[in-house]
Amino acid sequence: MPKKRESRGRRKGSKGYVERIQCDQCGRLVPEDKAVCVTRTYTPVDPQLAQELEKKGALIARYPMTKCYCVSCAIFMGIIKVRAEEERKSTPKRGL
16 A cells, blocks of 8 residues: 555654654544644733733733644644645655
């Protein structure tokens, strides 16, 4: 059976086994190198209040939150896009 992608859709490299993590959306167990992880900043302060405080010179704490999704949830949420059919099997040129 032919391979669709050279990496088989993973970032594993030559490692043998990778731990599984849970998708933050649906709870599916996904290998951690295949999961789509997104880091966004989160602030516990209300946005309107934060804007007023920043105008007065206050520093608002922002915390990075990393969420990992399975491929189907990432596509559903619009984090990654489905490539067009003619682009799917062609690999982008790396390097130069």
